[in-house]
Amino acid sequence: MRIGELAAASGVSARALRHYEEQEVLVPERGSGGYREYTADDVVRVQQIKAMISAGLGTATIRRYLDCVRSGEHGLALELCPELRAELEALAGRLGAQEQEIREKQQRLSELLTEG
Structure with missing residues (x-):
C-alpha cells in the first residue's frame, strides 16, 4: 500500500508518517520508482508508535524500544x-x-x- 492508504488505514496523516520515517521509527520498503510501499504490519507499527507518543514518549525513545512493543489479541502491550x-x-x-x-x-x- 502507498502512504495515502496507510494514512487512511492508521488514522495518521501522511505528514506524520513521513516524520516517523525521518525519525527512523517507520521504515518502509521502496518499490520500483522509489515509491514507499507499506504492508499490514506497518499499520500495526503505526498504531504502536501512536500509542507510545500518546503516553508521552518521544520518537528517540520510541526508536530505542520499539522492539519491546507487542500487539496481541487484547491490544497493545509493552514487553518491559x-x-x-x-x-x-x-x-x-x-x-x-x-x-x-x-x-x-x-x-x-x-x-x-x-x-x-
Missing part, C-alpha cells in the same frame, strides 16, 4: 525491557511532579481570586 521500564518510571515521576506544580498554582490562583 529493564531500560524501557526505567524510562517509563522516570516519565511517570516527571508527570507527577508537574501535576503537583499545577495543583500548587491552582491553589495560588484561587487564593488571589478570593482576596480580590
Whole structure:
C-alpha cells in the first residue's frame, strides 16, 4: 500500500508518517520508482508508535524500544525491557511532579481570586 492508504488505514496523516520515517521509527520498503510501499504490519507499527507518543514518549525513545512493543489479541502491550521500564518510571515521576506544580498554582490562583 502507498502512504495515502496507510494514512487512511492508521488514522495518521501522511505528514506524520513521513516524520516517523525521518525519525527512523517507520521504515518502509521502496518499490520500483522509489515509491514507499507499506504492508499490514506497518499499520500495526503505526498504531504502536501512536500509542507510545500518546503516553508521552518521544520518537528517540520510541526508536530505542520499539522492539519491546507487542500487539496481541487484547491490544497493545509493552514487553518491559529493564531500560524501557526505567524510562517509563522516570516519565511517570516527571508527570507527577508537574501535576503537583499545577495543583500548587491552582491553589495560588484561587487564593488571589478570593482576596480580590
